[in-house]
Amino acid sequence: MSTASEPAAAGHAATEPSAAPQxxxxxxxxxxxxxxxxxxxxxxxxxxxxxxxxxxxxxALFYQILTAHGAGMVGTAALSGAAIxxxxxxxxxVLTAGIYWAFLGLFLLGVVxxxxxxxxxxxxxxxxxxxPLPALSGGAWEAGAAAAFMLGYVSIGVxxxxxxxxxxxxxxxxxxxxxxxxxxxxxxxxEDKNPPPPTIVAAAAVTIFNSxxxxxxxxxxxxxxxxxxxxxxxxxxxxxxNLIYFFGHVFINASIYMAVTxxxxxxxxxxxxxxxxxxxxxxxxxxxxxxxxxxYWHHLLxxxxxxxxxxxxxxxxxxxxxxxxxAVTAFxxxxxxxxxxxxxxxxxxxxxxxxxxxxxxxxxxxxDGMISVNKVMHNTMWVPGHFHTYLLLGEVAMAFGFMAWLxxxxxxSQMGGLDRAAFAxxxxxxxxxxxxxLFSGAASIPRRWAVHYEEWLTxxxxxxxxxxxxxxxxxIFVLRxxxxxxxSEG
Amino acid sequence: xxxxxxxxxxxxxxxxGVLWQATDGAQAFTSEAARRLDVVRAPRAVPAVQLEDxxxxxxxxxxxxGEVVLVEFIYTVCGxxxxxxxxxxxxxxxxxxxxGLRVRLLSVSFDPVRDTPEQMAIYGDAHxxxxxxxxxxxxxxxxLPDLLELFDVTVIPxxxxxxxxxxxxxxxxxxxxxxxxxxxxxxxxxLAYAGGGQP
Amino acid sequence: xxxxxLALLAFAEAVALREAxxxxxxxxVLVQMPLLVLAGFMAAWDLKIPRGWAVPLLLAALTVFxxxxxxxNVDWALSPxxxxxxxxxxxxxxxxxxxxxxxxxxxxxxxxxxxxxLSMLGVLGFLYTHAPVRICNSYxxxxxxxxxFAFLYLAAALACLWAIPVLFGxxxxxxxxxxxxxxxxx
Numbered sequence: 001m002s003t004a005s006e007p008a009a010a011g012h013a014a015t016e017p018s019a020a021p022q023x024x025x026x027x028x029x030x031x032x033x034x035x036x037x038x039x040x041x042x043x044x045x046x047x048x049x050x051x052x053x054x055x056x057x058x059x060a061l062f063y064q065i066l067t068a069h070g071a072g073m074v075g076t077a078a079l080s081g082a083a084i085x086x087x088x089x090x091x092x093x094v095l096t097a098g099i100y101w102a103f104l105g106l107f108l109l110g111v112v113x114x115x116x117x118x119x120x121x122x123x124x125x126x127x128x129x130x131x132p133l134p135a136l137s138g139g140a141w142e143a144g145a146a147a148a149f150m151l152g153y154v155s156i157g158v159x160x161x162x163x164x165x166x167x168x169x170x171x172x173x174x175x176x177x178x179x180x181x182x183x184x185x186x187x188x189x190x191e192d193k194n195p196p197p198p199t200i201v202a203a204a205a206v207t208i209f210n211s212x213x214x215x216x217x218x219x220x221x222x223x224x225x226x227x228x229x230x231x232x233x234x235x236x237x238x239x240x241x242n243l244i245y246f247f248g249h250v251f252i253n254a255s256i257y258m259a260v261t262x263x264x265x266x267x268x269x270x271x272x273x274x275x276x277x278x279x280x281x282x283x284x285x286x287x288x289x290x291x292x293x294x295x296y297w298h299h300l301l302x303x304x305x306x307x308x309x310x311x312x313x314x315x316x317x318x319x320x321x322x323x324x325x326x327a328v329t330a331f332x333x334x335x336x337x338x339x340x341x342x343x344x345x346x347x348x349x350x351x352x353x354x355x356x357x358x359x360x361x362x363x364x365x366x367x368d369g370m371i372s373v374n375k376v377m378h379n380t381m382w383v384p385g386h387f388h389t390y391l392l393l394g395e396v397a398m399a400f401g402f403m404a405w406l407x408x409x410x411x412x413s414q415m416g417g418l419d420r421a422a423f424a425x426x427x428x429x430x431x432x433x434x435x436x437x438l439f440s441g442a443a444s445i446p447r448r449w450a451v452h453y454e455e456w457l458t459x460x461x462x463x464x465x466x467x468x469x470x471x472x473x474x475x476i477f478v479l480r481x482x483x484x485x486x487x488s489e490g
Numbered sequence: 491x492x493x494x495x496x497x498x499x500x501x502x503x504x505x506x507g508v509l510w511q512a513t514d515g516a517q518a519f520t521s522e523a524a525r526r527l528d529v530v531r532a533p534r535a536v537p538a539v540q541l542e543d544x545x546x547x548x549x550x551x552x553x554x555x556g557e558v559v560l561v562e563f564i565y566t567v568c569g570x571x572x573x574x575x576x577x578x579x580x581x582x583x584x585x586x587x588x589x590g591l592r593v594r595l596l597s598v599s600f601d602p603v604r605d606t607p608e609q610m611a612i613y614g615d616a617h618x619x620x621x622x623x624x625x626x627x628x629x630x631x632x633x634l635p636d637l638l639e640l641f642d643v644t645v646i647p648x649x650x651x652x653x654x655x656x657x658x659x660x661x662x663x664x665x666x667x668x669x670x671x672x673x674x675x676x677x678x679x680x681l682a683y684a685g686g687g688q689p
Numbered sequence: 690x691x692x693x694x695l696a697l698l699a700f701a702e703a704v705a706l707r708e709a710x711x712x713x714x715x716x717x718v719l720v721q722m723p724l725l726v727l728a729g730f731m732a733a734w735d736l737k738i739p740r741g742w743a744v745p746l747l748l749a750a751l752t753v754f755x756x757x758x759x760x761x762n763v764d765w766a767l768s769p770x771x772x773x774x775x776x777x778x779x780x781x782x783x784x785x786x787x788x789x790x791x792x793x794x795x796x797x798x799x800x801x802x803x804x805x806x807l808s809m810l811g812v813l814g815f816l817y818t819h820a821p822v823r824i825c826n827s828y829x830x831x832x833x834x835x836x837x838f839a840f841l842y843l844a845a846a847l848a849c850l851w852a853i854p855v856l857f858g859x860x861x862x863x864x865x866x867x868x869x870x871x872x873x874x875x
Binding site for chain 3: 500519648
């Protein structure tokens with residue numbers, strides 16, 4: 001294991017953001033993320049067009065694409081979030097480059113395994129690998145394909161584990177304990193001469209809950225692998241479902257909670273007011289730490305065998321989990337932006353949009369978290385509607401905003417014509433796209449169906465048109481990033 | 491660099507090799523799986539043991555004149571798996587009979603002290619084992635340990651005065667070798683194997 | 690010397706548990722086997738090795754660990770040959786190399802091993818509590834369930850043991866670790 005190559009001279013780089021260590025690795029990650037985001041959006045476009053019967057798509061292939069889209073988007077959201085968090089944590093603690101490269105290498109190995117499992121092995125059991133579906137393909141794929149898919153996850157999980165071990169270790173070394181890095185001194189009113197900045201609070205919280213998620217996820221993955229290889233060994237299906245949704249929920253949430261550090265670190269450059277940790281901020285993040293782990297039960301509201309108190313907690317926490325987000329991040333963003341004469345370039349626009357999209361997306365999420373609604377809505381388009389809102393308009397917008405900021409050049413200037421057009425295209429496309437999903441859900445159109453009835457085609461076709469806009473906007477963002485990257489380094 | 495990594499690579503290769511060997515090439519993780527694999531690879535010669543059946547007659551364990559013998563280990567007051575296994579055994583008997591194959595079925599008690607011929611007859615009655623093609627029999631107490639070891643059957647007393655054991659169907663082919671093990675409910679597989687072994 | 694005595698004590702304790710190990714898989718897998726590992730660990734307490742040996746020894750220890758985790762070898766460990774192998778390999782090829790290599794392992798590798806231990810205990814717990822078949826021929830199904838739950842309890846206990854110092858700081862150290870100060874230049 002490589003532990004060498006610590007940038008000994010880098011020191012504490014808080015005063016000179018542009019000298020952030022490992023910027024090259026982060027930029028490479030963002031190129032990969034942007035490319036995969038675009039490709040996965042094309043997959044989404046293909047699925048919508050197939051549902052709208054504009055193109056012919058074999059249903060088996062539809063489910064493979066669905067699986068690739070789910071796994072690819074969750075993975076890339078997490079990858080881009082991890083790159084953002086690594087970049088900004090590097091302003092406050094010294095992180096080992098070797099670990100980041102190991103993380104990236106394991107991630108890419110996982111991607112190869114997953115893509116092979118799907119498009120060579122034919123695996124189409126959805127990104128959630130819900131037990132025992134991977135073993136019950138009905139002839140659509142061999143056990144080996146499902147096993148390769150899960151091994152891909154294991155590889156990505158190991159990469160993330162190394163990432164968090166390094167992050168947690170360095171935070172621990174700098175702040176003495178993760179509790180202090182979580183801002184407990186601020187909460188308890190104790191004196192702290194060197195309180196953790198927002199990025200470190202976020203990093204500490206994500207390190208804790210995502211490490212727990214990965215450890216439990218690894219357990220259920222290995223148990224599922226054993227089941228695939230030796231079918232006699234079974235896991236309790238309800239327990240497996242709990243573990244899978246705990247892992248999946250925590251993992252996808254972590255991607256946003258990592259990426260939001262871009263808002264904390266970049267927006268102050270525009271508003272001129274530093275984003276500081278205070279008591280309320282620390283309380284909010286400690287609440288997030290608990291809520292992210294306690295809310296996953298809202299994925300199991302239709303499992304009547306679950307103990308009722310868990311479902312009640314799932315519904316209650318669904319309501320509450322919006323509060324720390326809206327009260328602290330969204331409200332603060334609003335306050336910061338309102339009083340300042342900030343320049344609206346592509347980066348700041350996308351970052352403010354991301355906070356807005358994330359907050360708006362929590363509303364349909366809370367609605368779906370209600371037991372009475374969930375019984376009707378959970379298998380409809382409402383669900384992709386809500387998570388596309390806070391991913392497409394939230395996490396992905398954060399990633400694109402961060403990319404735009406990375407190549408912003410020496411001076412900040414107003415948006416040019418192309419930037420303006422790309423932003424408007426992306427915003428209009430994404431907003432329309434998720435609205436169609438939500439409308440379809442309200443109209444009881446089911447999700448995950450490869451073939452749609454005639455009555456649903458209008459929804460699907462409007463959705464397809466909006467997704468073309470999203471793809472266009474994304475292509476401009478990514479190509480612009482790559483072009484400017486070459487220019488600034490040349 | 492390469493020289494420094496050599497011991498680690500060597501250790502990893504040896505370790506992997508040891509584990510590969512210890513699981514018969516990642517095929518057998520439990521002793522039950524291991525025994526089944528081993529029997530197929532290296533069939534074991536069965537000694538000429540005589541058993542006492544439910545009518546008090548002596549019956550040979552070894553196949554006679556080209557027949558195949560299917561052996562289940564049981565104890566007659568078994569409350570759970572043996573009862574279900576016996577029903578499957580009866581089905582196998584019926585289907586073999588219908589096909590006119592030369593196969594003998596033996597339910598061998600591993601509790602010869604309690605399982606007297608009378609007791610075995612009750613068990614035979616309950617499951618329609620009439621003593622013709624399928625009979626219930628017990629070994630002499632002194633032969634029992636060797637038999638259990640040969641067939642790799644582990645019997646341990648349970649909490650309710652009975653036993654738990656690795657229940658299975660053991661096949662002795664016409665050459666007098668114990669050469670396959672099947673789950674007690676693997677009716678089709680047993681039929682295919684017993685039928686295929688016939689001339 | 691004191692450590693050698695402790696090692697002998699642990700070994701004697703393990704041998705004394707022979708009968709109990711036959712009766713209960715919890716005593717066998719989670720008491721007797723760990724005691725044997727501990728014996729080797731203690732025996733090597735004062736020994737030092739060069740850094741280059743750390744990874745090969747760790748791999749050897751992991752191999753032996755995985756070997757004895759296989760259910761078929763838990764059965765085998767109750768036969769005379771397996772029992773001898775158990776008494777020899779667990780201290781000498783698992784406890785001893787683990788102790789020798791541990792000081793050389795970096796914090797990331799240690800954390801990785803610990804996280805893996807938790808995951809794998811969880812997997813064993815799921816398998817042993819829910820397997821529809823008997824995993825070990827030498828033990829009752831009810832004992833198999835007990836062992837599964839014992840794995841889960843152990844995982845929970847280890848998770849607390851390892852997480853608390855990270856969360857709340859080391860009890861014998863100030864809130865700002867010395868390493869942290871020098872490293873960050875703060």
